[in-house]
Amino acid sequence: MIGRFVYHHPVFDKNAPAAQAGHEEISGVNRTHYCGVYWAYVFHEDGRKSALAACKYFGKRL
Ligand SMILES: Cc1cc2nc3c(=O)[nH]c(=O)nc-3n(C[C@H](O)[C@H](O)[C@H](O)COP(=O)(O)OP(=O)(O)OC[C@H]3O[C@@H](n4cnc5c(N)ncnc54)[C@H](O)[C@@H]3O)c2cc1C
Structure with a gap:
């Protein structure tokens, strides 16, 4: 065992x-993009959605 970690869902x-x-309003300003599940309901699919939204600014899509 190299460590113990406690994880919690955000509230x-x-x-x-x-x-x-x-x-x-804030994402993309000064070429800074904010990406993470916290923009929605904190599920895996929210992470995907948020990543795709950030990628859009770079002309990338899946
Ligand atoms: C116990 C638990 C169970 C879960 N089960 C499910 C499930 O069954 N289904 C589901 O859909 N979702 C589940 N989730 C939610 C899912 O894990 C998260 O939605 C997802 O991992 C969050 O992805 P993220 O990239 O937004 O954030 P994170 O995975 O938290 O990534 C953020 C990263 O940013 C880094 N970071 C933070 N601050 C800084 C900084 N200042 N500078 C540089 N790096 C920084 C962190 O180290 C981390 O690596 C669960 C979460 C937990 C905790």
């Missing part, structure tokens, strides 16, 4: 929906 607070709605 969104009441401000989360408003923050998530600001994705388009």
Whole structure:
């Protein structure tokens, strides 16, 4: 055993929906892109969706 780690699902607070709605506003500004499941419901498919949204800016798609 090289380490022990504790993982938790994120718990969104009441401000989360408003923050998530600001994705388009901040992502891509100064060539900085924000990608992660936290932009949606924190499931694997949200990660895929978020990655594809970031890739779109680079002209890449699957
Ligand atoms: C216990 C558990 C069970 C789960 N089970 C399921 C499931 O059954 N089905 C499902 O759909 N989803 C599940 N999930 C959710 C799924 O794991 C996550 O949705 C997904 O892994 C998150 O991907 P992400 O790339 O957005 O974030 P992460 O996988 O958290 O990746 C973020 C990365 O950024 C790095 N990082 C953070 N801060 C910095 C920094 N300042 N500089 C550089 N790097 C940084 C971190 O080290 C990490 O590698 C589970 C999650 C947990 C914790």
